[in-house]
Amino acid sequence: MKERLGRAAGTLAWWELRRFLYNGLVLLAGIASLTLVSSLADVPAGEDVVEPIAVLLFAFACNVCYTAGWLAELLRIVPAHWRRLLFWGGTLFSIGVALLPGMLWLGGAAYRWLMER
Numbered sequence: 001m002k003e004r005l006g007r008a009a010g011t012l013a014w015w016e017l018r019r020f021l022y023n024g025l026v027l028l029a030g031i032a033s034l035t036l037v038s039s040l041a042d043v044p045a046g047e048d049v050v051e052p053i054a055v056l057l058f059a060f061a062c063n064v065c066y067t068a069g070w071l072a073e074l075l076r077i078v079p080a081h082w083r084r085l086l087f088w089g090g091t092l093f094s095i096g097v098a099l100l101p102g103m104l105w106l107g108g109a110a111y112r113w114l115m116e117r
Helices: 002-040 052-074 079-116
Strands: none
Touching: 002 052, 002 079, 052 079
16 A cells, blocks of 8 residues: 555656646747737737637646546556656647647638638
8 A cells, every 4th residue: 555655646746747848848849839829810900819818728638638648657557667658749749739720820821821822
């Protein structure tokens, strides 16, 4: 029992020590994406490019998914030696999702520019 608790505490500590890095990387990607969208969007003054509640919901969803990483390891759904793969795979996926709005706006702007030529 003590060994199991020690292993669980170690797993939790490993994941939680990296949560700040995860959130920081996803935040930077989100800022880059929103900056790109706001620079390309033709939005009237005083209007939001994106609903602020959507940003908060995205941040919440990212952290729920992050928690699923250590939960899956604790429940032995995935083996402990996949820990780094799960962390970096999930981090890169979340960064990709955060960058998606900017990439879609950029693609749309490029398409419009090409069609005007």
